Amino acid sequence: MKKILNFLVLGLMIAVLVTTSGCTDKNAGANSTQKTYVVGTEPYFPPFEYAEENNSKNIVGFDVDLINAIAADQGFKVQWKDLEFDALIPALQSGQIDMIASGMTITEERENAVDFTEPYINAGLALAVAVSNEEIKGVDDLKGKVAAVQQGSTGSHEAEKLKAEGKIGDIIYLAHVNDIILNIQNERADFTINDLPVTQAFMSQNPGVIKIVDDELTSDSYGFAVKSGNTELLTMLNQGLENVKQDGTYDQIMTKYF
Template structure:
């Protein structure tokens, strides 16, 4: 009986140690697989120069340089996904994106769905017509005419909110290129676009367009995360942005695309 008891005790100890070793291994493996990978997915509209666009097969622009510099400063990695601007917030809601960019204006309506970073660019909407058009000098001249806008933008919202007052028709498209073409080929009389975007496009390309009148409003761009879901990431973005401004890197990026 004594020998059997000692052997049984030894066997129990061996099994217990084996079980402990197995638990430790499982815990280590689970932590490795389920831990924070430190890679964040960023959604952008790549037809939005100077903020994001393709150049010689490479994705470049103010937003691209900024988020890359912020990621480097804060020690995380990014995976950039290209999509229509109107799909960025829905993709965040679906859990497909961590960060939304693309010259996204900070608005009260969007704040119902996303949390914005500190502003990183002061913008504003402007009316754009075909070059040489002397019939339209401001939005007051748009009665009975057609405005083309890009889906999901503040320009589209401004056009809808003010349609009754100014009496124009609205055409919606999915990207900036199509919007520019609508005015360039005469299918629409004017478009509404963010001032820095259209000013850059007119200067850098062969667009036969002109800015008509003063800015329609003023707004700020921000980077966004899903509302109430990612405070830690939002802090990283804000801390990185502040660091870039302090170091001069922020001004360097803007000057690269907009000039001194």
């Protein structure tokens, strides 16, 4: 009888181990099948995306937190890829990346090239000058003045429009916001046209450098972009965005950065 009981106990232990092992393998399989999407961004656009202060290889920011929250909600992983802003759409179209999360304004021209999610933040354009500049108080004061703008941005398009109308002088195209500010500080440029929340964030972190003289040039919105026709990913991003707005995660991220 004792041998029979020992045999039964041993059999029960083996059964438990097999069951536990099966559950572990199943979970491991579920995690391993999570799809990874490559996210293209230009990480010189605080507070939306920028390199972490103590780790230049780690990209942080509003867009980063929001995409990570959407990914967690929708059950996929993300891998971030550092690109110049004007290279993002070509990279998406060629398949080098799966989506763009880089403070990208939704415009009609861009909608012909990519598919955008629902807007995730309002971000119009602002006209900013050096804090010591008392000459420029609005667009009417830009005649003959030099603009410093980010290559490929909506700010650069607005500057080109003003130049075509004869309202401004030359345009200096630069890759990063910090370079734009440096050109204004060094008086190579007189003003910049850039996204309002980005300009406000810079002013908050670097007081006494620039000031906004007009914050109503346009009323625009940012969206995440996917390759035209990628309805599967677009649907996940839109659903995830809606979910994180409803559960309060979006508000927490907004409070963190703004």
